[in-house]
Amino acid sequence: MSGSVLFDVPGPRAVARQRVYTVAAAVLLAGAVAYAVIRLEQNGQFEYQKWEPFVSPVYIEALLVDGVLETLKMAFSAILLAVGFGVLLGVGKLSEHWWVRRPSWALVEFWRAVPVLLSMIFIWNLLGTDKESSPYWAVVLALMLYNGAVLAEVFRAGVNAVPKGQVEAAYAVGLRKTQVMLAIQLPQAVKIMLPALISQCVVALKDTALGYVVLAPGLTYVARLIYSNADFAQNQIPTVFVVALIYIVLNLILTAVATWVQKKFVGEKKVLEVPMVGEADPKQLPTL
Amino acid sequence: MDLFWEHREAIALAFAYTVLLFVLAGIGSMILGTVLAAMRVGPIPVLRWAGAGYVHIVRNTPLVIVIIFFRLAAPKIDLKFNFVDIVIPTAVGDIRLNNIFAACVVGLTVYTAAFVCEALRSGVNAVALGQAEAARAIGLPFAGVMTQVVLPQAFRATIPPLANVQIALLKNTTVAGALGVAEAFIRMRLLIKNNPAELWTLFIGFALIFVILVEVVSFVAHRLERRVRIT
Numbered sequence: 001m002s003g004s005v006l007f008d009v010p011g012p013r014a015v016a017r018q019r020v021y022t023v024a025a026a027v028l029l030a031g032a033v034a035y036a037v038i039r040l041e042q043n044g045q046f047e048y049q050k051w052e053p054f055v056s057p058v059y060i061e062a063l064l065v066d067g068v069l070e071t072l073k074m075a076f077s078a079i080l081l082a083v084g085f086g087v088l089l090g091v092g093k094l095s096e097h098w099w100v101r102r103p104s105w106a107l108v109e110f111w112r113a114v115p116v117l118l119s120m121i122f123i124w125n126l127l128g129t130d131k132e133s134s135p136y137w138a139v140v141l142a143l144m145l146y147n148g149a150v151l152a153e154v155f156r157a158g159v160n161a162v163p164k165g166q167v168e169a170a171y172a173v174g175l176r177k178t179q180v181m182l183a184i185q186l187p188q189a190v191k192i193m194l195p196a197l198i199s200q201c202v203v204a205l206k207d208t209a210l211g212y213v214v215l216a217p218g219l220t221y222v223a224r225l226i227y228s229n230a231d232f233a234q235n236q237i238p239t240v241f242v243v244a245l246i247y248i249v250l251n252l253i254l255t256a257v258a259t260w261v262q263k264k265f266v267g268e269k270k271v272l273e274v275p276m277v278g279e280a281d282p283k284q285l286p287t288l
Numbered sequence: 289m290d291l292f293w294e295h296r297e298a299i300a301l302a303f304a305y306t307v308l309l310f311v312l313a314g315i316g317s318m319i320l321g322t323v324l325a326a327m328r329v330g331p332i333p334v335l336r337w338a339g340a341g342y343v344h345i346v347r348n349t350p351l352v353i354v355i356i357f358f359r360l361a362a363p364k365i366d367l368k369f370n371f372v373d374i375v376i377p378t379a380v381g382d383i384r385l386n387n388i389f390a391a392c393v394v395g396l397t398v399y400t401a402a403f404v405c406e407a408l409r410s411g412v413n414a415v416a417l418g419q420a421e422a423a424r425a426i427g428l429p430f431a432g433v434m435t436q437v438v439l440p441q442a443f444r445a446t447i448p449p450l451a452n453v454q455i456a457l458l459k460n461t462t463v464a465g466a467l468g469v470a471e472a473f474i475r476m477r478l479l480i481k482n483n484p485a486e487l488w489t490l491f492i493g494f495a496l497i498f499v500i501l502v503e504v505v506s507f508v509a510h511r512l513e514r515r516v517r518i519t
Contacts, residue, residue: 010331018331018332021331021332022332022333022334025332025334025335025338026334029334029338043364045364109499110495110499113455113459113495113498113499113502113503114459114495114498114499115459115460115461115462115473115498116459116462117462117463117465117466117473118462118473118476118491118494118495118498119491119495121473121476121477121480121491122480122487122491125480125484125487126487202348206348206349206350206351207350208350209350209351209352209353210350210352210463210466212352212466213466220350220352220353223353223356227360234364236356236360236361236364237357237361237362237364239361240353240356240357240360240361243353244345244349244353244354244357247348247349247350247353248344248345248348248349251348252344252348255348
C-alpha cells in the first residue's frame with residue numbers, strides 16, 4: 001500500500017474486494033476518457049487543419065521562441081527582481097526601528113492582498129499603454145511586487161529559522177549588527193529559502209500567463225494568435241491542450257530542479273512551506 | 289475620491305460579481321477538492337492515480353489557460369453551459385448570471401479544487417495515526433473512517449492553508465474579468481480608460497477594497513480556527 005495512515009495491510013478478502021473496485025473504477029475512468037475522445041472526434045477536433053499549426057515549423061518556432069522563451073525571460077526577470085525586493089522588505093520587517101518595520105509590514109500586506117491583474121493594469125497604464133516595451137515591464141514589475149511580498153515572508157521565516165546560537169556566537173566574537181546579518185544570517189537563510197524560492201518560480205511562471213490582459217508576449221499571447229487565426233478553423237481546443245502541456249512540462253522541470261537543489265544543498269526532507277499562491281500569513285509560516 | 293462616489297453603484301455591482309464568483313467557486317472547490325482528497329488517500333489505486341493526475345495537471349497549468357478552456361474551448365465540443373440566464377436585481381443594478389459567468393465559475397472551481405485537495409490531503413496525513421486505526425478497529429468502513437473520524441479532524445487542522453487557498457481564489461476572480469465577467473477588475477480597467485488622470489486614485493482605491501476583502505476572509509478563518517480548536 002501507499003503507507004497511508006488510513007490502512008493496514010489488507011487481508012485476502014479485502015484484497016479481492018479492492019481488486020473489484022479497482023477494475024470498476026478503471027473501467028469507469030477509461031469509459032469517461034473514451035467518451036471524451038469520441039465526442040472530440042465527432043466534433044472534428046482531430047482534423048488535421050486544427051492541429052496544423054503544431055506540426056508546421058513556423059508555428060513551432062513561434063511557440064518556442066515567442067512563447068516559451070519570452071515566458072521564461074519574463075518569469076526569471078520577475079523572480080530576480082522579486083528576490084531583491086523580497087530581501088529588502090524582509091530585512092525591513094526584521095528591523096529594530098519601527099519606522100522601517102511598519103512601512104515594510106504595510107508594503108508586504110498590501111502587495112500580497114492585491115490581485116496581480118490589478119497591479120499589472122496599473123503599471124501598464126503608468127508606463128504608457130502605447131509603448132512597445134510596457135507590456136513586458138508591466139508583467140515583470142507586477143510579478144516582482146507580488147512575489148517580492150511573498151518572498152519577504154519566506155526570507156523572514158528563513159532568518160528566524162537560523163539557530164539563535166549562531167547570532168549570539170557572532171555577537172560574542174564582536175561582529176556588528178550589519179555584519180551578523182550579512183555574514184551569518186543571510187547565507188544560511190538563503191540556503192533554507194532556496195527550495196521555496198524555486199517553487200515561487202513556478203508561481204511566477206504560471207502568472208506570466210496573466211500578461212494576456214496587457215498583450216504581453218509569451219505563450220498565452222502566441223496561443224491567442226493561433227486560435228484566433230481563421231485558417232485553423234477555430235482550434236481553441238487543440239491550442240489549449242498544447243499550451244497547457246508546455247506549461248505543465250516547464251513547471252514539472254522546475255519542480256524537479258527544486259527537489260534536486262533541496263537534496264543537494266539543503267539536505268532536509270521537508271520544504272520550507274510556502275502557500276502556492278502566496279498568501280502566507282506570518283503566523284502560519286513554519287518557524288522550524 | 290469624487291470618482292468613487294460618482295461611480296459608487298457601478299463599483300458596488302462589480303464587487304457583487306467578485307464576491308458571487310468567490311462564494312460559488314469557493315463552495316464548488318471545497319466539494320470537488322474534498323472528493324479528490326478522498327480519492328487520493330483512498331484504497332483504490334486507479335482513483336489515487338486519477339486524483340494525483342488531476343492535481344498535477346491543474347496545478348501546473350496557469351489559471352488563465354484553465355478559464356480559456358471553459359470559456360472558449362469547451363463550447364466547441366458541445367460542452368456548453370446551457371445556463372438559463374438568471375437576473376438578480378439588486379439596489380445597485382442587475383446581476384446577470386449567464387454562460388460566461390458559469391464557465392468562469394467552473395474554471396475557478398476546477399483550478400482551486402486542486403489546491404484544496406492538496407491542503408486537505410496534508411491535513412488528513414496530519415491526523416494522528418491512532419485515530420484511523422481505532423476507527424478501523426471498531427469496524428468502520430473506509431467511508432465511515434473518512435467522514436466521521438478523519439475528515440472532521442483534517443478540516444480543523446487544515447483551516448489556515450484552506451484559508452490561503454480561498455484568499456487566492458478571491459484574488460483570482462479577477463481573471464474571470466479578463467475573460468468577460470463584469471467584475472471589479474474590469475470595472476477598474478474601464479474607469480482607468482475613461483479617467484487616465486486618476487490612475488493612482490483608482491488603483492489604490494480598488495486595491496484597498498481587495499485588501500479589506502482579504503482581511504475579512506482571514507478574520508473569518510481565524511475565528512473559525514479558534515472555535516474548532518481543541519483546547
